[in-house]
Amino acid sequence: xxxxxxxxALITGGTNGMGFATAQQFxxxxxxxxxxxxxxxxxxxxxxxxxxxxxxxxxxxxxMKDLMRLQEEVKKHAEQIDVLFVNAGYGRFAPIEHxxxxxxxxxxxxLAKGPYFTVQQIVPxxxxxxxxxxNTSIATxxxxxxxxxxxxxxSAVQSFIKTFALELTEKGIRVNGISPGHIKTNIxxxxxxxxxxxxxxxxxxxxxxxxxxxxxxxxxANAVLFxxxxxxxxxxxxxxxxxAGISVIR
Ligand SMILES: NC(=O)c1ccc[n+]([C@@H]2O[C@H](COP(=O)([O-])OP(=O)(O)OC[C@H]3O[C@@H](n4cnc5c(N)ncnc54)[C@H](OP(=O)(O)O)[C@@H]3O)[C@@H](O)[C@H]2O)c1
Numbered sequence: 001x002x003x004x005x006x007x008x009a010l011i012t013g014g015t016n017g018m019g020f021a022t023a024q025q026f027x028x029x030x031x032x033x034x035x036x037x038x039x040x041x042x043x044x045x046x047x048x049x050x051x052x053x054x055x056x057x058x059x060x061x062x063x064m065k066d067l068m069r070l071q072e073e074v075k076k077h078a079e080q081i082d083v084l085f086v087n088a089g090y091g092r093f094a095p096i097e098h099x100x101x102x103x104x105x106x107x108x109x110x111l112a113k114g115p116y117f118t119v120q121q122i123v124p125x126x127x128x129x130x131x132x133x134x135n136t137s138i139a140t141x142x143x144x145x146x147x148x149x150x151x152x153x154x155s156a157v158q159s160f161i162k163t164f165a166l167e168l169t170e171k172g173i174r175v176n177g178i179s180p181g182h183i184k185t186n187i188x189x190x191x192x193x194x195x196x197x198x199x200x201x202x203x204x205x206x207x208x209x210x211x212x213x214x215x216x217x218x219x220x221a222n223a224v225l226f227x228x229x230x231x232x233x234x235x236x237x238x239x240x241x242x243x244a245g246i247s248v249i250r
Pocket of ligand 1: 012013014015017018036037038039042043059062088089091110135136137138179181182183184185186
């Protein structure tokens with residue numbers, strides 16, 4: 001399939017995990033991508049794997065200076081963006097008594113403020129028929145221990161889906177989200193847990209997943225590409241759960 005021939009996607013956090021998988025599939029289906037990441041090294045490494053139809057920008061999604069430069073940086077690579085996947089992020093997890101102001105601000109800057117101003121910056125480059133897709137989380141549906149700040153920040157993004165869908169309707173831009181369950185990515189590597197603790201946590205998590213396995217990043221990319229495609233032309237202001245049923249099956 002070549003659903004994205006002549007289309008350009010901007011994927012924040014496209015160096016790894018779900019963002020990288022989405023970039024790979026978008027290119028396979030005929031499109032070009034611009035990815036962002038936190039460092040020269042991660043961006044260069046991803047670009048060397050994605051090939052000639054990808055370009056990259058080092059931009060910290062939690063840093064207001066970088067966010068305010070994003071439109072100018074993107075314009076160096078493309079005049080128009082057809083698909084914006086607002087995906088960059090990581091988690092930090094702690095029970096309420098151990099959360100400090102830094103933890104709170106770091107996650108809200110990266111996961112709520114970042115997505116907000118990313119869209120504000122990029123919408124002027126988007127025309128009728130284009131599409132914004134946010135990455136939220138099932139942590140907005142289920143109470144998860146130590147996730148209070150992460151879940152609240154992702155819930156803010158859920159709210160953006162609805163208001164932005166309303167505000168961008170007149171521009172002909174569809175706005176939707178995907179809500180991933182437990183996906184096999186590097187997300188735990190930013191948490192400060194040891195490899196052994198991560199393995200333990202993953203095994204605990206798997207026992208709670210109805211399909212008894214973590215999702216693959218490509219399974220999220222499939223849903224993102226569907227929402228970005230013409231097949232989803234009547235889907236607007238929605239959030240698709242890609243979570244093996246964990247948010248509804250107990
Ligand atoms: N994995 C899950 O189970 C899960 C479930 C629900 C939702 N999510 C959400 O899915 C999104 C993608 O995460 P993932 O699981 O695919 O993790 P991942 O494999 O760790 O990838 C995270 C991506 O985000 C980028 N990133 C992180 N912090 C950034 C920052 N400050 N500025 C710019 N880029 C940044 C990383 O870039 P670098 O390589 O440069 O660091 C990387 O490209 C996140 O928003 C996460 O909250 C994950």
